[in-house]
Amino acid sequence: xxxxxxxxxxxxxxxxxxxxxxxxxxxxxxxxxxxxxxxxxxxxxxxxxxxxxxxxxxxxxxxxxxxxxxxxxxxxxxxxxxxxxxxxxxxxxxxxxxxxxxxxxxxxxxxxx
Amino acid sequence: xxxxxxxxxxxxxxxxxxxxxxxxxxxxxxxxxxxxxxxxxxxxxxxxxxxxxxxxxxxxxxxxxxxxxxxxxxxxxxxxxxxxxxxxxxxxxxxxxxxxxxxxxxxxxxxxxxxxxxxxxxxxxxxxxxxxxxxxxxxxxxxxxxxxxxxxxxxxxxxxxxxxxxxxxxxxxxxxxxxxxxxxxxxxxxxxxxxxxxxxxxxxxxxxxxxxxxxxxxxxxxxxxxxxxxxxxxxxxxxxxxxxxxxxxxxxxxxxxxxxxxxxxxxxxxxxxxxxxxxxxxxxxxxxxxxxxxxxxxxxxxxxxxxxxxxxxxxxxxxxxxxxxxxxxxxxxxxxxxxxxxxxxxxxxxxxxxxxxxxxxxxxxxxxxxxxxxxxxxxxxxxxxxxxxxxxxxxxxxxxxxxxxxxxxxxxxxxxxxxxxxxxxxxxxxxxxxxxxxxxxxxxxxxxxxxxxxxxxxxxxxxxxxxxxxxxxxxxxxxxxxxxxxxxxxxxxxxxxxxxxxxxxxxxxxxxxxxxxxxxxxxxxxxxxxxxxxxxxxxxxxxxxxxxxxxxxxxxxxxxxxxxxxxxxxxxxxxxxxxxxxxxxxxxxxxxxxxxxxxxxxxxxxxxxxxxxxxxxxxxxxxxxxxxxxxxxxxxxxxxxxxxxxxxxxxxxxxxxxxxxxxxxxxxxxxxxxxxxxxxxxxxxxxxxxxxx
Numbered sequence: 025x026x027x028x029x030x031x032x033x034x035x036x037x038x039x040x041x042x043x044x045x046x047x048x049x050x051x052x053x054x055x056x057x058x059x060x061x062x063x064x065x066x067x068x069x070x071x072x073x074x075x076x077x078x079x080x081x082x083x084x085x086x087x088x089x090x091x092x093x094x095x096x097x098x099x100x101x102x103x104x105x106x107x108x109x110x111x112x113x114x115x116x117x118x119x120x121x122x123x124x125x126x127x128x129x130x131x132x133x134x135x136x137x
Numbered sequence: 138x139x140x141x142x143x144x145x146x147x148x149x150x151x152x153x154x155x156x157x158x159x160x161x162x163x164x165x166x167x168x169x170x171x172x173x174x175x176x177x178x179x180x181x182x183x184x185x186x187x188x189x190x191x192x193x194x195x196x197x198x199x200x201x202x203x204x205x206x207x208x209x210x211x212x213x214x215x216x217x218x219x220x221x222x223x224x225x226x227x228x229x230x231x232x233x234x235x236x237x238x239x240x241x242x243x244x245x246x247x248x249x250x251x252x253x254x255x256x257x258x259x260x261x262x263x264x265x266x267x268x269x270x271x272x273x274x275x276x277x278x279x280x281x282x283x284x285x286x287x288x289x290x291x292x293x294x295x296x297x298x299x300x301x302x303x304x305x306x307x308x309x310x311x312x313x314x315x316x317x318x319x320x321x322x323x324x325x326x327x328x329x330x331x332x333x334x335x336x337x338x339x340x341x342x343x344x345x346x347x348x349x350x351x352x353x354x355x356x357x358x359x360x361x362x363x364x365x366x367x368x369x370x371x372x373x374x375x376x377x378x379x380x381x382x383x384x385x386x387x388x389x390x391x392x393x394x395x396x397x398x399x400x401x402x403x404x405x406x407x408x409x410x411x412x413x414x415x416x417x418x419x420x421x422x423x424x425x426x427x428x429x430x431x432x433x434x435x436x437x438x439x440x441x442x443x444x445x446x447x448x449x450x451x452x453x454x455x456x457x458x459x460x461x462x463x464x465x466x467x468x469x470x471x472x473x474x475x476x477x478x479x480x481x482x483x484x485x486x487x488x489x490x491x492x493x494x495x496x497x498x499x500x501x502x503x504x505x506x507x508x509x510x511x512x513x514x515x516x517x518x519x520x521x522x523x524x525x526x527x528x529x530x531x532x533x534x535x536x537x538x539x540x541x542x543x544x545x546x547x548x549x550x551x552x553x554x555x556x557x558x559x560x561x562x563x564x565x566x567x568x569x570x571x572x573x574x575x576x577x578x579x580x581x582x583x584x585x586x587x588x589x590x591x592x593x594x595x596x597x598x599x600x601x602x603x604x605x606x607x608x609x610x611x612x613x614x615x616x617x618x619x620x621x622x623x624x625x626x627x628x629x630x631x632x633x634x635x636x637x638x639x640x641x642x643x644x645x646x647x648x649x650x651x652x653x654x655x656x657x658x659x660x661x662x663x664x665x666x667x668x669x670x671x672x673x674x675x676x677x678x679x680x681x682x683x684x685x686x687x688x689x690x691x692x693x694x695x696x697x698x699x700x701x702x703x704x705x706x707x708x709x710x711x712x713x714x715x716x717x718x719x720x721x722x723x724x725x726x727x728x729x730x731x732x733x734x735x736x737x738x739x740x741x742x743x744x745x746x747x748x749x750x751x752x753x754x755x756x757x758x759x760x761x762x763x764x765x766x767x768x769x770x771x772x773x774x775x776x777x778x779x780x781x782x783x784x785x786x787x788x789x790x791x792x793x794x795x796x797x798x799x800x801x802x803x804x805x806x807x808x809x810x811x812x813x814x815x816x817x818x819x820x821x822x823x824x825x826x827x828x829x830x
């Protein structure tokens with residue numbers, strides 16, 4: 025997959041990008057984050073529902089960024105990039121999962137019920 | 138937007154003349170020292186008419202070797218600053234022990250008022266870890282990785298320069314806090330909620346947070362660059378299991394850097410939102426939780442420990458085989474140990490706050506995970522030891538440093554295992570026992586870095602360092618370190634808390650005095666180091682180094698000339714063995730010079746990364762002082778510069794084959810000039826061709 029350095033446009037990863045995709049990416053992610061901010065500011069739901077909703081919105085934002093801004097998919101060109109990203113999944117599970125576990129135990133022990 | 142209670146105006150934000158602490162004698166002294174040194178450097182550049190050279194060869198360079206040297210210079214300057222902080226802290230404690238201790242310069246006890254002392258320990262930690270150790274190791278990785286894998290430069294030379302400038306801006310903002318405003322008094326970790334605006338209304342925390350924020354963007358970019366370089370730019374034949382161990386540790390460390398530094402960015406970003414936009418992420422009540430900050434900080438903080446230690450182990454793994462005249466014992470196990478430490482680094486962070494109250498099962502999990510680190514670390518210690526067994530071991534300065542780093546590693550590791558036990562941790566938490574422990578660990582980095590500097594100095598500058606004074610530096614620094622930290626361990630076991638501006642018990646004074654004595658020995662080591670540099674530079678013509686000044690070195694970087702030419706290798710080598718240079722020496726192929734040369738394409742210098750650095754410095758300064766117009770202007774300027782650069786100009790230059798031949802003939806010693814490629818046995822490829830596997 026080696027491409028001459030003097031012809032950047034022929035590079036398969038560069039040719040994947042398009043103004044439309046970037047624009048959609050910015051609009052979609054900003055909208056999702058804006059909705060989250062609004063929900064939190066207005067205390068629109070109960071605490072648990074709010075947490076669940078913004079977690080889902082955060083997940084959707086991540087997917088939107090990966091698809092529209094990083095152009096990740098399962099095509100031949102991007103297969104390795106997508107696979108490499110998968111290496112981050114255990115880290116995500118470790119950091120978010122262990123943090124949730126720690127704080128759940130902590131709250132049970134030290135907070136007023 | 139949060140309103141600050143103090144003075145603010147739209148032009149200068151919070152900045153007023155009264156923020157310059159000209160009434161503080163210590164700061165004035167520091168200012169005159171820095172100003173004099175700066176004037177001497179600027180004067181010398183003008184007098185010797187070196188501004189053009191300085192601009193062309195350094196400020197605008199995107200050559201990985203020069204960027205590596207610049208990283209090392211920034212790291213060394215910051216190391217000295219951090220060392221001065223350490224001297225000041227030790228001196229304050231020895232002067233302020235017991236209620237009868239007198240006070241000077243406006244302090245109740247000792248010579249530093251608590252608010253000033255607090256800023257000094259905050260800046261000592263921040264500087265030593267983020268702006269001294271990290272840039273020094275980044276310098277090593279920048280310089281060595283492309284050479285060790287047989288590449289001409291980094292994968293992204295322009296981003297490499299940008300990463301350097303952003304790191305330098307972080308360091309510069311920290312230094313600036315000395316003379317304009319103040320620095321964080323909340324420790325290098327930024328203890329929440331002390332860092333919140335009501336408890337730290339001054340700009341100190343903002344200096345700390347923006348310096349780290351901007352610097353860590355640089356480190357993240359650098360990590361992307363080094364990972365890509367190692368994966369994509371290896372010379373033909375440089376398979377994974379032939380990579381030098383330093384390159385393996387660089388890869389692991391930068392994977393850690395790439396995954397961990399964004400967490401720091403988020404942790405400090407949320408703090409900035411609290412301070413600037415009135416959110417409540419880290420305040421108790423209002424839905425916030427200050428332990429969330431501690432959690433996020435250490436999710437980065439513990440991997441950062443391995444970010445600092447892994448390349449140091451890589452340096453030791455290069456030095457020890459060279460001076461044992463043997464290949465590294467257990468190479469595959471060393472690689473596995475390096476990678477597994479990288480993985481475990483992500484599962485241990487709660488051991489920094491066992492006392493949070495998370496309960497026995499959570500603490501037990503992190504305790505066991507932390508102890509797991511001892512397995513690969515122990516493997517490494519045994520591998521280094523077994524490399525020396527039955528080797529022809531010699532002890533020039535680099536080897537002395539490497540071997541003493543093993544001992545330091547054992548002391549730091551053992552006390553680390555003690556602290557991994559929550560019961561012990563509860564007793565020593567926030568005590569100087571912890572400080573002594575992690576200083577032993579970071580001293581591994583210091584020893585390895587000084588050893589590595591002595592080892593690769595001739596490769597970088599073309600002449601060896603003065604050996605006798607180098608040994609003086611070694612014995613003085615090791616001796617001083619031993620005195621300081623043995624005394625500190627004793628104080629820790631006695632129960633002394635960390636971060637004390639005033640030590641309540643006069644009975645601790647004798648041990649504090651021993652620590653101070655150790656610091657004096659360390660100062661003598663610094664003196665010896667300056668002497669060593671002076672003698673070495675004075676006698677540089679006498680100590681010129683060839684390609685392999687040690688005669689027993691093993692990896693690819695020793696194949697090229699010292700100092701290394703801009704193109705690294707005239708012809709990209711073909712790698713045949715794990716320790717290619719040792720392999721060539723064994724098969725008498727080390728004198729082989731290429732007969733044919735080709736044009737070499739290299740990236741062209743550009744001032745753009747420096748301009749972006751200047752803009753980001755202005756942006757950081759503006760955010761710290763809340764000068765909104767300057768923040769907007771500098772941010773827009775940064776984006777404009779990036780856009781403008783994408784439009785144009787040539788990014789590459791070519792060195793013609795004839796020029797390469799001429800430079801190679803000049804650099805080669807006479808004995809080598811007449812050794813043509815024909816001396817190579819049939820079936821062996823030593824130069825170029827094919828893809829890296």
